[in-house]
Amino acid sequence: MNAPSDLGQFSQVVNMPLISRRRFAELIGMSEGVVQAWIARGYLPVYEIGKYRLINLALLNHMAMQKAPKI
Numbered sequence: 509m510n511a512p513s514d515l516g517q518f519s520q521v522v523n524m525p526l527i528s529r530r531r532f533a534e535l536i537g538m539s540e541g542v543v544q545a546w547i548a549r550g551y552l553p554v555y556e557i558g559k560y561r562l563i564n565l566a567l568l569n570h571m572a573m574q575k576a577p578k579i
Contacts, residue, residue: 526555526562 527535532552533543543563546552553567 525564525566526557527565528560528562532563 529543529547530540533540536543543552547554547561547563553564553571554561555564556562
């Protein structure tokens with residue numbers, strides 16, 4: 509599945525603070541294996557609930573904003 513084609517689809521995703529690695533991979537157009545490797549290397553923030561590791565979109569967004577160039 510490709511990344512969302514319109515902002516309406518994307519805005520629905522941004523409102524969810526946690527997302528599975530499978531769904532995240534679908535949304536960004538990468539394989540689940542790549543996303544898993546990014547998690548293993550610490551590139552993506554995760555939140556653990558029991559045996560599940562979910563990508564923390566709120567923290568990922570915060571990290572991206574911190575790295576954004578200041579205008």
